[in-house]
Amino acid sequence: MVNKLCLGLLLISCELFASADIVEFSDEELRPRYQQLIAELRCPKCQNQNLADSNSPISVDLRRQVQRLLEEGMSNQQIKAYLTSRYSDFILYRPQVKQNTWFLWIAPIALLFLGLLILYRISQRQKSTDGINQSVGEPTEEQAKDPLSADDQLRLRELLKNTNGDSN
Amino acid sequence: MSSYPMNRLALFIPLILCIALGGFLFSSLDKDPQELPSALVGQTFPDFSLEELNDSQRRVSSADFRGESKNGQVVLVNIWATWCFACRIEHPYLNGLAEQGVAIIGLNYKDNRLLAQQWLAERGDPYQMTIFDPQGTLGIDLGVYGAPETYLVDAQGIIRHRRVGVVDERIWNKEFRDLYNQLVEQASGE
Numbered sequence: 059m060v061n062k063l064c065l066g067l068l069l070i071s072c073e074l075f076a077s078a079d080i081v082e083f084s085d086e087e088l089r090p091r092y093q094q095l096i097a098e099l100r101c102p103k104c105q106n107q108n109l110a111d112s113n114s115p116i117s118v119d120l121r122r123q124v125q126r127l128l129e130e131g132m133s134n135q136q137i138k139a140y141l142t143s144r145y146s147d148f149i150l151y152r153p154q155v156k157q158n159t160w161f162l163w164i165a166p167i168a169l170l171f172l173g174l175l176i177l178y179r180i181s182q183r184q185k186s187t188d189g190i191n192q193s194v195g196e197p198t199e200e201q202a203k204d205p206l207s208a209d210d211q212l213r214l215r216e217l218l219k220n221t222n223g224d225s226n
Numbered sequence: 227m228s229s230y231p232m233n234r235l236a237l238f239i240p241l242i243l244c245i246a247l248g249g250f251l252f253s254s255l256d257k258d259p260q261e262l263p264s265a266l267v268g269q270t271f272p273d274f275s276l277e278e279l280n281d282s283q284r285r286v287s288s289a290d291f292r293g294e295s296k297n298g299q300v301v302l303v304n305i306w307a308t309w310c311f312a313c314r315i316e317h318p319y320l321n322g323l324a325e326q327g328v329a330i331i332g333l334n335y336k337d338n339r340l341l342a343q344q345w346l347a348e349r350g351d352p353y354q355m356t357i358f359d360p361q362g363t364l365g366i367d368l369g370v371y372g373a374p375e376t377y378l379v380d381a382q383g384i385i386r387h388r389r390v391g392v393v394d395e396r397i398w399n400k401e402f403r404d405l406y407n408q409l410v411e412q413a414s415g416e
Contacts, residue, residue: 102262102371115336116371119362144369146265 081125088128095124095134099141100151108151264388265369271303271383272367279334279342279356286357290331291383300409301329302402303377304353304393305365307337308345310373316392317349323398324352328406332356335365335373378402381413 083089093110099120101112109117109124120141127137141149153159206214266272271291278284291301304320306313324330332353334342339358346356359365368377371390378387387405389397 102369105259119366123366143265144367145371146263146369148262 081121083125084129091134092125092128095128095137096121098151099124099138100149102145102149261390262369262371266377266385267388269385271377271379271385272364274357274364274367276364277358279332279339279346279358282339282358286355288383290355291379299329300381300406300413301331301354301379302406303331303333303379305333305335305368305370305373305375305377307335307373308341309337310335312392313374316374316394317352319392319394319398320352321350329354333364333368334358335370336360336362376402378406378409380409 081089081092083092096109099109101107101109101114101117101120103114103116104112107117109121124137124141127140132140138150147153147156147159153162155163271288273288275285275287278286302323304316306316320330330352332355334356337358337360339360342356342358346353357364362370368375374392376389376393377385380386386409387401389401391397393402
């Protein structure tokens with residue numbers, strides 16, 4: 059009961075927040091593009107927020123400008139170009155692939171491959187050191203002749219049987 | 227382990243990486259993260275047509291930034307507002323620059339006309355003229371994201387330098403003075 063009440067209050071409060079910033083479009087098809095753009099554009103003043111999240115005056119202005127440009131029939135690409143020509147590439151949260159940004163795009167993939175390479179090398183090394191450990195220490199004459207005594211053989215068989223049983 | 231001398235060297239890789247990262251981070255300490263690269267340096271001052279602050283009948287336009295009507299003058303364009311606290315600190319220095327003969331054009335950004343006029347009456351008016359931009363439209367075209375900002379515009383109307391934040395004596399001497407003198411010399415030589 060209390061849960062339902064809380065959920066209800068939460069939903070009402072969301073409704074209230076959402077209505078704080080009403081944007082009217084002549085064509086409702088512009089709205090998803092608007093939402094996408096303001097989510098991808100960065101507020102130049104409050105640097106770790108996008109335009110959608112920020113309430114600083116410059117973000118309000120830029121949201122209005124994005125809306126105006128959409129109404130004027132500009133494509134998303136044109137709007138981004140419009141803003142980068144004024145606010146530089148900084149305003150894009152999704153940087154374009156360019157001479158000075160290729161590293162940003164390549165780095166994650168390069169690091170992934172580097173990680174895989176290191177993992178591979180480590181596993182290779184472990185294999186070879188396992189082999190070394192086995193050969194370490196000369197077996198005594200007795201062991202060489204008969205590595206396991208009859209009793210040991212029996213115990214080993216018992217153990218193997220048990221573990222097989224467990225795993226099934 | 228001793229049978230793998232290469233491993234010993236490999237153990238230093240994390241240390242080297244740490245030092246490299248540390249060096250990179252240390253070099254970034256001096257940088258101001260609020261300072262954005264300017265997209266407009268080297269570009270012509272954007273087109274606009276707005277009212278003058280003190281004379282609403284007079285329209286100021288981008289023609290005032292082209293060579294002819296400016297008489298080949300090198301100007302500073304200073305973005306300010308009465309709501310901007312740092313502008314208060316900057317204002318006396320601008321008054322001083324104007325006294326030295328530096329041409330300054332004001333851009334009153336997203337402000338109230340009466341308050342702005344009052345401000346200039348109280349604190350002195352260093353501006354040859356003040357563009358009144360209550361909606362911040364020219365601000366958007368300039369890529370303004372806060373006040374104060376100051377642009378150095380050459381005699382051809384091309385933006386040569388941009389300073390985000392207060393211009394004081396230190397900043398003037400460091401960023402503006404030499405470039406300003408050079409541009410003025412060029413303009414008078416033509």
